[in-house]
Each structure stands twice: as structure tokens, then as C-alpha cells.
Amino acid sequence: MSKVHQSIRRKLLAWYDKTKRDLPWRDTKNPYNIWVSEIMLQQTQVKTVLPYYLRWIKTFPTVEKLAGASERKVLKLWEGLGYYSRARNIRKAAQIIVKDVNGKVPDTEAGLMALPGIGRYTAGAIASIAFGLKAPVLDGNVKRVLSRLFCLNENGATSASENRLWQKTADLLPTRRPGDFNQALMELGATVCTPKSPTCLQCPVRTSCEVFRQGTLELFPPAKKKAPAKKIEVSAAIILRNRKIYIQQRAKGGLMGGLWEFPGGKREKMESMEDCLRREIKEELGASITILDKVMTIKHTYTQFRVTLHVFNCRLNGQRLRPNGCEQWKWVSPAQLATYPFPAANVKIVKYLTDEISKTRD
Numbered sequence: 249m250s251k252v253h254q255s256i257r258r259k260l261l262a263w264y265d266k267t268k269r270d271l272p273w274r275d276t277k278n279p280y281n282i283w284v285s286e287i288m289l290q291q292t293q294v295k296t297v298l299p300y301y302l303r304w305i306k307t308f309p310t311v312e313k314l315a316g317a318s319e320r321k322v323l324k325l326w327e328g329l330g331y332y333s334r335a336r337n338i339r340k341a342a343q344i345i346v347k348d349v350n351g352k353v354p355d356t357e358a359g360l361m362a363l364p365g366i367g368r369y370t371a372g373a374i375a376s377i378a379f380g381l382k383a384p385v386l387d388g389n390v391k392r393v394l395s396r397l398f399c400l401n402e403n404g405a406t407s408a409s410e411n412r413l414w415q416k417t418a419d420l421l422p423t424r425r426p427g428d429f430n431q432a433l434m435e436l437g438a439t440v441c442t443p444k445s446p447t448c449l450q451c452p453v454r455t456s457c458e459v460f461r462q463g464t465l466e467l468f469p470p471a472k473k474k475a476p477a478k479k480i481e482v483s484a485a486i487i488l489r490n491r492k493i494y495i496q497q498r499a500k501g502g503l504m505g506g507l508w509e510f511p512g513g514k515r516e517k518m519e520s521m522e523d524c525l526r527r528e529i530k531e532e533l534g535a536s537i538t539i540l541d542k543v544m545t546i547k548h549t550y551t552q553f554r555v556t557l558h559v560f561n562c563r564l565n566g567q568r569l570r571p572n573g574c575e576q577w578k579w580v581s582p583a584q585l586a587t588y589p590f591p592a593a594n595v596k597i598v599k600y601l602t603d604e605i606s607k608t609r610d
């Protein structure tokens with residue numbers, strides 16, 4: 249066993265014991281709670297996750313409660329957290345656990361990885377933290393720390409590079425306290441060895457760190473090529489009839505699948521926003537509309553694109569609707585709207601409707 253590895257383990261664990269953040273999922277070894285926190289923390293910062301985690305555990309304190317919940321309730325609780333397949337998968341996995349394995353979260357990496365939404369990272373985190381197994385983890389923080397600690401010219405951008413980093417994190421993992429060590433490594437990346445300005449002078453493992461020794465910090469990890477976020481312009485219609493508003497559920501297999509939305513869509517080249525909306529409503533609802541006025545413009549950034557959403561009050565010409573391409577559609581009152589899960593940009597329309605329009609329009 250390498251002396252460098254031993255020294256890193258000892259110092260990192262001592263530092264973790266002294267400085268670790270007090271987080272609600274660290275008070276427990278309950279595999280369900282740890283699983284929920286790990287799924288929420290994928291691509292999402294701790295401060296964003298905290299209120300969602302607390303609400304979730306209060307609403308669904310056990311695997312059984314989650315398995316018995318409706319998809320709508322689960323997605324509503326996840327609303328705003330993004331990557332909604334995580335919410336659909338954790339519910340599906342809970343149903344499998346209750347039906348096939350007596351309600352017990354599997355206690356091996358292989359058993360965990362057989363469930364929907366649990367990959368190698370999440371399986372390693374649950375297995376090591378909840379069950380004390382020597383199972384490595386590799387997330388963005390760990391990749392960065394490893395690249396810097398050992399001067400590895402790796403960023404995980406290819407599967408070969410990812411495999412080499414998995415091997416490195418497995419080599420470094422101790423048999424004793426693997427769950428704490430994994431958390432310490434991730435904590436170091438989140439709080440000290442940060443992407444832009446690591447605080448090396450406060451780092452517990454700086455004397456073992458190759459880039460610190462060589463003064464080559466800016467070279468590690470090697471930069472990944474990143475495509476700039478695409479800009480898209482989208483129109484959306486608020487259609488009222490008998491004091492009810494038309495909403496539709498997005499197809500379950502697609503982006504933000506299972507969430508509800510106001511009808512509309514992406515502007516095509518040379519099209520005005522109004523023409524775009526009339527065309528989209530014709531295509532989606534098989535109906536024509538009269539556009540009354542513009543309500544608001546909403547800007548929202550998702551991971552791969554930046555959306556500008558133009559929202560209009562509209563009236564249906566005629567009564568017949570032939571919606572297609574959605575899972576289902578409904579006319580709901582402004583008060584009922586708040587019980588449906590919507591993508592983040594649409595939540596602002598819901599707020600507008602519940603605050604303002606319900607009292608004033610027909």
C-alpha cells in the first residue's frame with residue numbers, strides 16, 4: 249500500500265471529522281434517506297437540495313410511502329429541482345423494492361444498480377455510506393480532486409478516462425470507514441478544492457498534492473470542451489374557458505416528461521411569436537385561437553439551452569379540441585393549477601394566474 253495513499257486517507261478523514269458540514273442526511277445510516285439525498289444531489293448543489301430533501305422525507309418517510317404515492321404527487325414535490333427522470337425513477341425503484349425485495353433497500357452495489365435511476369456512483373455512495381462496504385464513488389468533485397492530487401491528465405470526458413479515474417478512486421479508498429472517506433473526498437472538492445479558486449493553503453492534503461508541489465494547478469484537470477447553451481424562443485398560450493385553464497401533460501419518454509405545461513412551442517425561422525403560437529396550437533390542439541394580449545416574457549436557463557418564453561392570453565375559436573402528442577389534457581381552475589407539477593419556466597405562469605387572473609377574467 250502506498251505511503252502517499254495512507255497519508256491522504258489519514259489526513260482527509262481527520263479533516264472531515266473536524267470540519268464536515270452538518271447535513272440532515274449525515275445524521276442517519278438509513279439507506280432510503282441516503283439514497284434520496286444522493287439522487288437529489290446529482291447535478292444539484294447542497295443548498296438547493298436541502299429544502300427539497302426535508303420536504304420529501306416528511307412527505308415520504310419510508311420506501312413504502314413513496315411506492316404508494318401517485319406520480320403527480322412525486323413530480324410536484326420535485327418541481328423546480330430539474331432532471332425529472334430522477335423523480336420518476338426513484339418512485340419506480342421504490343415500487344420494485346416493495347414488490348420484489350420485502351421493502352428492503354438492496355445492500356450490495358449490484359443489487360442497487362439493478363434498480364432504475366441508480367448508476368455506479370449512486371450505488372457506491374449508498375453501499376459505502378449506509379452499509380459500510382468498500383465501494384468507490386466518482387463524481388465531478390472527486391474527478392477534479394484526483395486529477396490535481398496525482399497530476400492526472402484526466403477529466404473523465406471519454407469512457408477510457410472515466411475508467412482510469414474509477415480505478416484511481418478505488419485504489420485510494422480505505423477498508424476502514426469507506427463511507428466517511430468517500431464523503432470526505434467529495435466534501436474536499438465541494439468546499440476546498442473548488443473548480444475556480446481552490447484554497448490550497450487550507451487544504452488538509454496539500455503536502456501530498458502533486459499540482460501544489462509542482463505549481464501546476466491551472467493545468468489540472470484538463471479543460472473539457474463545452475458546447476455553449478443554445479438560445480430558443482418559445483411561445484405559450486393561456487386559454488381560458490368557463491373560468492378554467494387548458495393544460496396538458498408532456499409525453500413521458502421525453503424531456504421533462506410527465507410534467508404539465510401550457511400549450512405552445514418553439515419559434516421557427518422568420519416567424520413572429522404570434523404566428524408561432526397560432527401554428528403550435530393548430531398542430532397540438534387541432535384548434536384555432538385569437539391572441540388577446542401579451543402577459544409576460546420569462547427567461548429561464550436549463551442545462552443545455554436558454555429559453556425565452558413569450559406568454560399570451562388567448563381565446564379559442566370554436567369549441568372542439570383534438571389534442572395530440574401529449575399524455576393527457578385537462579381544463580382546471582386557477583386554484584387546482586398549483587397541485588400539478590410544471591417545468592420551472594411554467595411555474596411563473598402558474599403564479600401569475602393564481603395571483604391575478606382568477607378574479608378578473610372569464
Ligand code: SF4
Nearest residue numbers: 441448451454457460
Ligand atoms: Fe486541491 Fe490545492 Fe488541495 Fe491540491 S492542495 S488537493 S489542488 S486544494
